Amino acid sequence: MSIRPRVPRFLCSAVLFWGHCARRFLSARAIQRAIRRREFRMVYQPIVALDTLAFSGVEALVRWHRPGRGGVPPDRFIPVAESRGLMAELTRHILDLVARDAVSLGLGAQHRLAVNISGSYLATQAFAEDIRRFMGRLGPDRPVVVLELTERECLPDSPLVRHNMAQARALGALWSLDDFGTGHNSLACLDRFPVDHLKIDRSYIRGIGTGSIRAVVLDTLIDLARRLNLAVVSEGIETEAQAAYLRDRGVALGQGYLFAKPLEAADLAAWR
Secondary structure, three states: OOOOOOOOHHHHHHHHHHHHHHHHHHHHHHHHHHHHOOOEEEEEEEEEEOOOOOEEEEEEEEEEEEOOOEEEOHHHHHHHHHHOOOHHHHHHHHHHHHHHHHHHHOOOOOOEEEEEEOHHHHOOOOHHHHHHHHHHHHOOOOOEEEEEEOOOOOOOOOHHHHHHHHHHHHOOOEEEEEEEOOOOOHHHHHHHOOOOEEEEOHHHHOOOOOOOHHHHHHHHHHHHHHHOOOEEEEOOOOOHHHHHHHHHOOOOEEOOOOOOOOEOHHHHHHHO
């Protein structure tokens, strides 16, 4: 009878650790390579006025298709980009892609164009100039640019961040706090940074009509926004009942599969 040699536990742990690091490193390199090879593309989810269902704008969403491997979900590559310090490079590429799509989108000054911005990118010296260049490429009749701050990363409270936010606002951009209510920094962000909109996370929208605590929290968030004179945008609307509930409580704008899934720029005109 043969006896298999036992592998020391510390050696197994070391192998697993280095394997994990290698996967992250390769993923970071893959993201940079994908930027160079232009494997990323943008899709645009329509935003509608809940009272009239009139088209009000879009949210720009990034997608990654790896040739021969298929699509990579954003919830897989965005955290890697954040942890590896690539969000500035990736977001700059996204802004370039959106600017290239601008003519096909057909958005006017009465529409809004929402783009996600990470805290680490906002805290860079190049941010204000990048936004100035981006808005210039959209032209004089550009839509209202809404920069959505996500809560995945901690938003640093620094003079540079405040300066960059003020510079973007001076250029005509508005600020929105995305996924509001899901992170531990929600109220702190409201207290520290001037924003114009709150975007309520889809997890609260799913609570409508269920009698769950999320429905109670949703009402609280809507009331908070009203007291602070902030516009509210709801994402993830999937049913008529959800849309009616939000409309009855004065929520002005919404997006979700009830209205449209994210669309290619060329398909947006046909949907409208």
